[in-house]
Amino acid sequence: METKRSFTDKVIYQIYPRSFCDSNGDGIGDIQGIISKLDYLKDLGVDCLWLSPIYKSPLMDMGYDVADYYSIHPDYGTMEDFDRLLKEADKRGLRIIMDLVVNHTSDQHEWFKASRDPSSPYRDYYIWRKGKKDGVPPNNWTSMFTGPAWTYDSQSEEWYLHLYSSEQPDLNFHNEKVVEEVERILRFYLDKGVYGFRCDVINQCYKESLDDGKGLSPSGRGMEHYLCSEGNHKLLRRFYDDVFSHYDCVVIGETYAIDVENGRRYLDNHELDMFFQFDTANCDNFLLPLFKKKFKPRYLRDVIYKWQTGVSWMANYLENHDQPRSINHYGDPVKFPKASAKALAVLNLTLRGTPFIYQGEEIGMTNLPLQDPEQSQDVSCRQVNEILKKLPFTKKTRYKLANRVNRDHARTPMQWNDAVSAGFSTSEKTWLPVNPNYKAVNVASESADPASVLNFYKALLQLRKKDEVFVYGDFRPIMVHGDLIAYQRVYKDERRFILINLTGKEVKIPRHLILDGAKLLLSSLPVQGYRMGFLSPFEADIFEIK
Ligand code: GLC
Numbered sequence: 223m224e225t226k227r228s229f230t231d232k233v234i235y236q237i238y239p240r241s242f243c244d245s246n247g248d249g250i251g252d253i254q255g256i257i258s259k260l261d262y263l264k265d266l267g268v269d270c271l272w273l274s275p276i277y278k279s280p281l282m283d284m285g286y287d288v289a290d291y292y293s294i295h296p297d298y299g300t301m302e303d304f305d306r307l308l309k310e311a312d313k314r315g316l317r318i319i320m321d322l323v324v325n326h327t328s329d330q331h332e333w334f335k336a337s338r339d340p341s342s343p344y345r346d347y348y349i350w351r352k353g354k355k356d357g358v359p360p361n362n363w364t365s366m367f368t369g370p371a372w373t374y375d376s377q378s379e380e381w382y383l384h385l386y387s388s389e390q391p392d393l394n395f396h397n398e399k400v401v402e403e404v405e406r407i408l409r410f411y412l413d414k415g416v417y418g419f420r421c422d423v424i425n426q427c428y429k430e431s432l433d434d435g436k437g438l439s440p441s442g443r444g445m446e447h448y449l450c451s452e453g454n455h456k457l458l459r460r461f462y463d464d465v466f467s468h469y470d471c472v473v474i475g476e477t478y479a480i481d482v483e484n485g486r487r488y489l490d491n492h493e494l495d496m497f498f499q500f501d502t503a504n505c506d507n508f509l510l511p512l513f514k515k516k517f518k519p520r521y522l523r524d525v526i527y528k529w530q531t532g533v534s535w536m537a538n539y540l541e542n543h544d545q546p547r548s549i550n551h552y553g554d555p556v557k558f559p560k561a562s563a564k565a566l567a568v569l570n571l572t573l574r575g576t577p578f579i580y581q582g583e584e585i586g587m588t589n590l591p592l593q594d595p596e597q598s599q600d601v602s603c604r605q606v607n608e609i610l611k612k613l614p615f616t617k618k619t620r621y622k623l624a625n626r627v628n629r630d631h632a633r634t635p636m637q638w639n640d641a642v643s644a645g646f647s648t649s650e651k652t653w654l655p656v657n658p659n660y661k662a663v664n665v666a667s668e669s670a671d672p673a674s675v676l677n678f679y680k681a682l683l684q685l686r687k688k689d690e691v692f693v694y695g696d697f698r699p700i701m702v703h704g705d706l707i708a709y710q711r712v713y714k715d716e717r718r719f720i721l722i723n724l725t726g727k728e729v730k731i732p733r734h735l736i737l738d739g740a741k742l743l744l745s746s747l748p749v750q751g752y753r754m755g756f757l758s759p760f761e762a763d764i765f766e767i768k
C-alpha cells in the first residue's frame with residue numbers, strides 16, 4: 223500500500239485568515255498577518271498552509287460565498303499581498319493551498335446578478351425553475367443549513383436552488399460554460415504557484431435530478447439526488463484530466479456524508495487525492511443536535527478503523543472551522559485539557575494519511591463559553607436557532623442546542639500571547655471575541671514551557687518527519703475491549719505501536735498488548751509520570767516494536 227506523491231509526507235495546517243493574525247489593528251486577521259507568522263509555522267514543523275477563503279465576498283457565510291474568484295477581500299489585503307505570501311512561503315519551503323468554493327457563489331457575484339434576467343447568457347449558470355404551483359418551490363429539498371433549498375426571485379418569477387443559505391445560489395454543472403469557468407479559476411491559481419485546493423462540499427455539486435427528496439429531514443433533504451452522483455465523479459475526473467494532471471499539486475475533497483465505496487472511487491480514479499469524511503465528527507451524532515449521544519472513545523475508534531482500513535489514503539483531521547474544538551468534543555476540557563490535547567494529537571498524527579492541524583489546535587484552544595445564538599456570527603447557527611424557536615424548548619435548552627453547532631467556537635482569534643486581544647490584534651475590539659482563557663493558553667507561554675501542548679506537537683511532528691513508518695506504513699487496527707485505542711503502523715520490517723487512552727480514568731493495559739522489547743519513542747506524559755502496564759487519564763504512547 224505504498225503511496226508516493228509529492229504530498230504524501232506533508233502535514234497541512236489550516237489557517238482561518240480572519241482569526242489568525244491582524245497586522246493593521248482593525249480587529250480582523252489579514253494576509254500580512256499570515257506572512258508575519260510564517261517563521262512560527264515553519265518552526266512548528268508543518269509543510270503546507272490551507273487558507274480558508276480570502277476572496278472578495280459579502281461574508282454572509284464568512285467567505286464561503288464568493289463574489290469574485292479573482293480578487294482578494296480588502297479586509298485581508300490585495301492580490302499583491304497574496305503574491306507576496308506565496309513568495310515568502312516558498313522561501314521557507316511552505317506551500318499554499320486555496321479553498322475552492324464552487325458548488326455555489328455569492329448572490330453578489332456578477333454571474334448571479336446577471337442571471338436574474340431570464341434572457342441573460344448567465345441565466346443557465348445557476349439552477350432556475352418554475353414552482354410546482356404558485357408559492358410552492360420546484361421540489362421539497364431542504365438546505366444544509368435548514369429551511370427550503372429554493373428562493374423565489376420576483377424579478378424573474380422563478381426559483382433558484384441553494385443547498386446552503388439563500389445568499390449562496392448553486393452553480394449549474396450541467397452547463398459546459400460553468401465547468402470551463404471553474405477550470406479557469408484552477409489554472410489561474412496553480413499558475414501563480416498555489417499547491418492545490420481544498421474543494422468545498424465538492425461531492426454535492428452535480429445535481430443528477432431535481433426530483434423530490436425522501437424523508438422529512440429539516441436539512442439536506444434531497445441529498446440522494448446529488449451526493450457523490452455519477453456526474454460528480456465524472457466532473458472531478460475531468461478536472462484531473464484537463465487541469466490537475468498537468469501540475470504537481472494536491473486535490474483535497476470536502477465530502478459530506480461520504481461512504482467507503484465512493485471514497486475508494488474518488489481515490490482510485492484520480493478524482494481526488496484525499497478527502498475529509500464526516501463520520502469522525504458525527505461518531506456521537508454530533509451533527510444531529512437533537513440526537514447526540516454522550517461521546518465515548520470507542521465510537522471515534524470504530525469510525526477511524528473503518529476508514530483507515532477501508533481506503534488507501536485519508537485526510538485526517540479532528541478540527542476545522544466548522545467543528546467545535548476537539549478537546550471539547552473528544553476530550554475533557556475541565557479536568558484534563560492539556561492531556562486531552564496531547565492524546566488527540568497522537569491520534570491525528572499517527573494515522574495513515576495526511577494530517578491536518580487547525581490553527582490553535584497545536585496550543586490546545588477550546589470552545590467559546592456559551593453565547594446567545596442570536597449574537598452568533600455563524601449563519602448556520604442563527605438558522606438552526608430560528609427552527610428551534612418554533613419547537614417547545616426552554617430558552618436554556620435552545621441556547622445549549624444551538625450553541626453546540628455554533629461554528630464560532632473554533633473561529634475565535636488565535637492566541638499568540640497574554641497581551642491585548644491575545645496578541646492577535648492591537649485593537650481591543652476583534653471581529654469575534656477572544657477566548658477568555660488566553661492568558662493561560664497562548665503561543666508565547668507555551669513556547670517557554672517544555673511540557674506544553676505546543677512543544678508536544680513539535681516533538682510529534684519531528685518524530686513523524688524522521689520516521690517514514692508514520693508516512694508510508696500500513697495501518698493495522700488492534701481489537702481491544704472497552705475504550706482503548708490501539709493500532710500498529712507497519713512498513714517493511716519496521717513496526718510502530720500506538721496506544722491511546724481517551725478516557726479520564728486510569729486503564730490497566732491488557733496483557734496481550736504488553737509486548738516484550740517494545741521501546742517507548744514518545745509519550746504524552748512527562749517522563750517521570752510514565753507507569754509500565756498502566757495508562758493514565760488521556761495518556762498516549764508510541765512504541766517501536768520488533
Ligand atoms: C463547507 C465549509 C463551510 C461552509 C459550507 C458552504 O462545509 O467548510 O464553512 O459553510 O461549505 O460553503
Ligand code: CA
Binds near residue numbers: 244246247248252
Ligand atoms: Ca487587519
